[in-house]
Amino acid sequence: AMIDKGNHRHFMQKEIFEQPVVVAQTLGSYLRPLAGEVSLPIPEFDFTQIRRVTIVACGTSFYAGMVAKYWFEQFARVPVDLDVASEFRYREPVLEDGGLALFISQSGETADTLAALRHARAAGQKIAVVVNVPTSSMAREADLLLPTHAGPEIGVASTKAFTCQLAVLAALAANFARAKGRLSREEEQEIVRHLAEAPAAMNAAIAHDDEIEALAPLIAKARDVLYLGRGPDYPMALEGALKLKEISYIHAEGYAAGEMKHGPIALIDEHVPVIVIAPSGPLFDKTVSNMQEVQARGGKVVLISDAEGIAAAGEGTIATIEMPRVHPLIAPLVYAVPVQLLAYHVAVAKGTDVDQPRNLAKSVTVE
C-alpha cells in the first residue's frame, strides 16, 4: 500500500509522532500485562544454556544494542560483547560454545550486519535477530526471530524502529533474567508495569514538541553540539548526536558525561551548545556535576530531565526540556523522543532534506 505523510510535513516527523502507538503495538507481542509476564514469540528458546551474548549492529540499531548491554548485564548477569558490524568479523572475536549472537536491524538487509550474522553462525553461535522487516534476509536466518512492529519506516534516519527495538530488547533482557532464575515474580511484574507505561510517557514527551521547535533556531546556528549522558542514557547522547549530524549536517558528538573531562571539555565555550540527558535516578547527581563543569566554563547547557531534575539543576541553563518522571528502565525510550525532535526541528530550521539527507541511504547493502 502507498504510505503517505498524512498531516505531517515529513515522514520523519510522522514516524516520531507514531512512536507511542508502534511501541505499544510491539510491546503487545512481548508482554502479558494482566499476568505481569514477559513472553517471547518463540517461548521454547532455551536461555539457560547461554553463557555469553555478542551484540552486533550498525548506526542507530547499534545504539539500541548498547542500551541492551546495560540491561542484559544488569538483569540477567550475562556478559555481553558489543561491536559495530563492520568491526566484528575482522577483529577475530572469540566465539565459544554457549554463545548467543544478537543482531539488531531495522531493514534486516544491512550488508555488514548480515555478513556478521553468517560469521557468527559459522562459528557455532545461536542467532537472535531483532528486525523490523519480517521478510528480510536476517529474519530468515534467525534461530530466535524477534520482530519489531514499527511498520514501514521511510525517513532515512531511523526513529520509530529504534524505540521499538528498545522495547523488544527490554523484554528480551527480562525473559533472559527469568530463565536464569534471576527475576522474582514481583520483579517481573514490576518490569512489565514499567514497560507498559512507556507509550503514555512517550506521548507526554511528544507534548513538548513546541518548546523543542522554539529552541531549534538557536541550535541551528551552532557549528558543534555536544550531547552528554550516563548509563543507559549515554547511548541516547550518542543517538542524539547521530540524528543531528545525519539530518542537519551540524557536527555533533555524544559522550559519556563522566568522560568529558578527558577531552571534549577543551572544546567548551559559549558557542558550543551542550545537551544534557539526565533523568532522575541513580546517576542524576553524577551527570549534573559534569553539567556544572560545562557551565563553569561558559558552556550553554540544554537540560533534558523531569520536573524534579529541572527543579534541582535547571539553574543557569539556556533551556530545559521537561520529560515525565519515569522509571530508569524506560528512560531511554522516553528520552529518545526529545533528541529526535531536536534534530528534526534543527534540520527543518536549516532547510535540509530531512527525509533524504545527502550521502545517506536507508539501508546500506554494500560493505
Ligand code: G6P
Ligand atoms: C543506515 C541508516 C540508519 C540505520 C543504519 C542501520 O545507515 O541511514 O538510519 O540506523 O543504516 O540500518 P539497519 O536497517 O541495519 O538498522
